[in-house]
Amino acid sequence: MEWLHNLFGRSPEMAIFLSLAVGYAIGKIKFGKFQLGGVAGSLLVAVLVSQVGVHVDGGIKAVLFALFIFAVGFESGPQFFSSLGRQSIKEIVLAAVMALTGLVTVVVMAKLFALDKGLAAGVAAGGLTQSAIIGTAGDAIAKLGLGAEETARLQGNVAVGYAVTYVFGSFGAILVCVNILPRLMGRSIRDDAIAAEAAMQAGVHVLGPDQEAAAPSLVGRIYEMTDDPQRSVAEIENADPTTTITIERIKRDGKLIDPSPELVLHRNDIVLVVGRREAVIANAPLFGREVFAVEDMELTMFKREVVLTNRNFHQKTVANIREATLGGVRHGVFVVQLSRMGVALPLQPQTVIHIGDVVSIYGAEQDVKRVAATIGDTIVSSAKTDFVYLGAGIVAGLLIGMLSVKLANIPLTLGAGGGALLAGLLFGWYRAKKQTIGEIPGGAVQLLKDLGLAGFVVVVGLQSGLQAVETVRQLGLTIFGVGVVVTIVPMVLTMLFGRYVLRYSNTAIFAGALSGSRSANPAFGEVLDKASNTIPTVPFAITYALANVFLTLLGPLIVALV
Known part of the structure; x- marks a missing residue:
């Protein structure tokens, strides 16, 4: 395999795209009802490729993940902020249960298999895929007052435990969220995502891409x-x-x-x-x-989306506006849809219109232009990405991720991922209010999500795969087995708690919340892929933010309890 090592040494990016291509091909294969999916397939292939020795710069992983998590937040910002409130209590409890069961599982396994403080903390960091535990556990070990050599040994064991367990930590979360959870719920992620989206639209039928009504209104x-x-x-x-x-x-x-x-x-x-x-x-x-087919009687009609900025229409009902604009103002123009923050509103006489709502109007070109100028600002659809907005959003997220506060000398931070997610949510929300700026086409957002997540996972596999396999050879399968338990048991217990105590009834929403409570980004990517819409994102965003805090706190707790 020397020639492969030399080849990937000259072109490490080739290893990334090879892992993506082969991984997604494997991910499409069905074993009965089980299917790996592209992300899990790419991770496994990357681990195999890493065995020939591949060096990939860590900055690539950071860039890809920032693109993925910002795009996720950008797409879901409007729904996220409208969903905050008392209805978020279930997500808060779910994240707390995940952290608590994770802590208990790690401590019990460490006692059973006589793991030292370093290995136990490393298993927690890798099995729960929360890299921040490495830092908090290492800092706690340094404060134990041990000799320099023992401190270095324990801190080194944190990295060993992390390397051995991280790969399955990512893979196992995918298995639970995408394969086990739907079986427990008795419904697929896709079916429940569609149902939740329909409920969100309050009964308004919204056509999807490439769909047309057989009998148009x-x-x-x-x-x-x-x-x-x-x-x-x-x-x-x-x-x-x-x-x-x-x-x-x-x-x-x-x-x-x-x-x-x-x-x-x-x-x-x-x-x-x-x-x-x-x-x-x-x-x-x-x-x-x-x-039919009378010469010169055909007329091309236009459809335009306009952001309402005219305050004369603010907080007026549809009936009020129809009455006020009867005659010349709206002659020849029909309102075909109203939406607020990406959610369709019913076209009922009692529906109240607000500044920032998007009005879809239909009619002859001159009529549409006249009415659009009266309503507000026309949204000009473009296939080009506003890189000023995209770049500013990611920079803002990374800056937020650098902020840190200390709780009992434990540094708490959102990290680059949490910061980019928060910025994406904010920038997506603002874009929904001011749709004349910040254009990022849907196809571009999807590419950022797909390539960002899959590429991130591949780089993780290429960087950690060789070390993980080597460590398993040296230490046996004990650490790996403990990592499997630490990955699976807290997720299963939390899943059962969510289903039977918190009473989650929608598979897509539950899968998003469960993956977020474990900060399991690869699993969330697979959930999104199965859902084919943004429904899982809101619960994920809430539990993900909490998991970054709750799971980070496990580092010093494990050091203290083991």
Whole structure:
């Protein structure tokens, strides 16, 4: 394997992408109902590749993880802040239970297998995938008053225990969250994610990507007038204020004429009527015979999303706004959707509109432009990422992660991951309020999540795999086995507590909370992949932030109790 070692020495990035390619290929293979998934597959392949000797700079891991966790927060910021409150108590309790069961499991296993303080703390750091325990445990060992040689030995054992157990710590969390949890709940992550998303939309049906309604709510029909109604365009359009139709084009004697409000319709006129389906159907007898493919009668319609900035509409109901804009202001324009912080609102007369809501309007180009200027700022869709916003967000997150406070001489910090997640949540929330800035297309966010997480896991495997295997060879499987127990037992106990005591009923939400309570980023990535939406992110963000504090505190506690 010398040639592979030399090859990866010249191009370590090749080892990363090889692990990704082969890992995702393996992750697609199904063993009955069990499937590894791309992240777990990439981790295993990276461990194998690491055996030939690969050096990957640790900075790559930090960059990839920052991109992943910021993108997760950015996508879920609006829902996160709206979900905070009394409903978050379950996540707080779940994170506390995970930390407590983790502590008890580590202490019991250390007593059973006569592990010293260093190995016990290292097993906790790796088995619970909380690297900060290395620092807090090492600091606690230094304060025990032992000789320099013994202190160095114990601190070295922390790193040994971490190296042996970290790989399965990541892999085991994936197994529990993605494979065991859905079986306990009796429902898949995907099905419950869809159900939760539908509930979030308050019954509003929102079409997904590449979906179209078979019977759209807005339609256009061409009619040939079979009677002489002797009514003007305005009289017909405003006959029933509860239903809206507009006459967009009129053809008389083979020529197009301006559909001005005062124009009176005659027999044999050909008219293009646009409106909501029920209104067009109700008024069809008034127009006469429907015709098709009439030259010059087709009209291209436009849809635009506009952020409401006009304070005249703030805290007004839909009915109030319809009444105030009846006639020329909104003529020819239809509101097809309202949304607030990414959540669709029902288009009901009693729905109250706020500044910052997004209004989706539909109509002819000149009408849409006129109404959009009245409402607020048009959102210009772009395939380009606003790197000013993205870069500023990640920098802010990394700065937040550097902040540290001491609790009984124990330094507590969010770390780079927690800081980037918090910044992502804040920047995503602000982007939802001010959608004219900070454009990061959905495809770009997905790429940041997928590549960031998978690449991070691969680098972990390449850096830790060789040392972990070598340590297992030297010390036997005892430390590895203890790490397996420390990984699985607290997660299973916490899972059972969440299911039967906290009464979690949605698999996707529970999986997000459980992975966050263990700060298990690879597991969370697989949960997100299974869910195919952002539903698991909000509970993950809450428990992840708490886990960074609770699990970090385990370092000195283990040193004191073992």
